[in-house]
Amino acid sequence: MFGKHLNVYKLMRHIAKLRKRIKYWQQVGSQAVQDICQRIDKAYKLFFQQFKKGTRPPSFKKTRKYKSFTLKQAGYKFLSGNKIRIGNRVYKFSKSREIQGKVKTLTVKRNNLGELLILVVTNYVDKSFGVVTGKIAGFDYGLRTFLTASDNSAIESPLFFNSSRNRLKAASRNLSSKKKGSNNWYKAKDHLNRVYEDISNQRRDWFWKLAHDLTNKYDVLIFEDLNLDGMKRLWGRKVSDLSFATFLEILQTVAAIKGKVVHFVNRYYPSSKTCSHCGYIHQELSLKDRFWDCPSCNTKGIQRDLNASVNLQREGASSLGLDTVRLPQVASVV
Ligand SMILES: [Zn+2]
Known part of the structure; x- marks a missing residue:
């Protein structure tokens, strides 16, 4: 009141x-x-x-519904051999990475599978943050090759992308073969949840590492502004499981911390259909054409994705008012 x-x-x-x-x-x-x-x-x-x-x-x-609690300076102690004392009890844990810097907070969290996680926030600052490289690159996104960069480097999709799809399929098939509500059905459901959680963890981990690699290498990163519906139409199957949108979100987060720029080119810009040599637009280019053969300037055999990424780089750079060859020192440390 x-x-x-x-x-x-x-x-x-x-x-x-x-x-x-x-x-x-x-x-x-x-x-x-x-x-x-x-x-x-x-x-x-x-x-x-x-x-x-x-x-x-x-x-x-x-x-039981309480999912986490946070400790600041006291109430816990890291012991040798991946052990930690929280309160009066000692727990063993497996470490995803070494802890760098001074621990500021420690959160104990329980996920939906009932697993317990320790999240540590430290004051560590990565020295590579905000280093200016003067490089700008366009990126074309694909299924087999995850990203093709305009400097002709490529990032292949990791093998677990495929195997995880199969694992997911098998687990959901297993669930649908069980009688709903039965003990075995609950077991199969737990298993499906675990597979799902594993896969998304694996993916996110890979995405974070890739985001750091790319932002260390380039100052300005240019992508096509894809919408997922358009991608589904383009590839004719469910691409949401590829979680490219998740990757872009992570990349933007990392870029913001490091003072790098992620820029999107309008999705109506014909990055695939334009010749990266002469600018000719080849309307009849189909998805089957894996190589770019220009009917106008006779450039032949450029990989389709590379051609697109070069175009994205040029288009993005010009809309940002940048020189594609040499970058002014635009990136600043946030
Ligand atoms: Zn051409």
């Missing part, structure tokens, strides 16, 4: 008292409890801000 809620510090003090009396509250560290108070505070503030839109007030959350 008055738009007021319990003050976050009062709540913290209250829970600190509870912690002393009730053992159950001592399972997680004091900072994790403080973090929960801050989350509750945030949720109430958001609720009052959006009150008129009819949002519901924050409500009770079961322990």
Whole structure:
């Protein structure tokens, strides 16, 4: 009624008292409890801000539904041999990469499969961030070759792209052969979820690494502004599983951090149908033509994707007002 809620510090003090009396509250560290108070505070503030839109007030959350908690400086300690002490217990974990820099926060998270993950935020800054290379490149996106760059380098789709499609197919076939609601059906469903999660993790990992490689190599990266519907029409099958859009999102995130530019050329620009030598537009070019043979200037045998990426580079550079041969120092460190 008055738009007021319990003050976050009062709540913290209250829970600190509870912690002393009730053992159950001592399972997680004091900072994790403080973090929960801050989350509750945030949720109430958001609720009052959006009150008129009819949002519901924050409500009770079961322990099982709680997906994560965050620790700051205390309450945990990394031990040797991939072990970590959180509270009074020691846990073993497998490490995806070495931790660089000083740990600022540590979040323990449970995903939909019930797996526990440790997410670490550090103050480490990659030295390669924001290094200006003076290079600009256009990229054509394809199925077999993931990206063809205008400097004639290519990034092949990793082999797991294919194998993961087969794994997914097998798992969903397995599920549909089971009686719905039966024990085996639930098992098959869990398995399908696990395969799905594995694949998307594998892909995202690859995408992040690729995004870092490309932004280290180039200052300006030019792509065709594809919409997924158009891509589906073009290749006549479901391409959303290729998650190219996810890659572009990740690339844009990384580029923004490093002060690099990702630019999109209008999708109506005929990047495939234009000759990268003379500019002739070959309307009859079909998808089957894997090589560019120019009817006008007699250029022959340029790979179709390379021709397109060179065009994208030129078109993108000119719309940005840049010289394709030598770049002015446009990139700046954010
Ligand atoms: Zn030509």
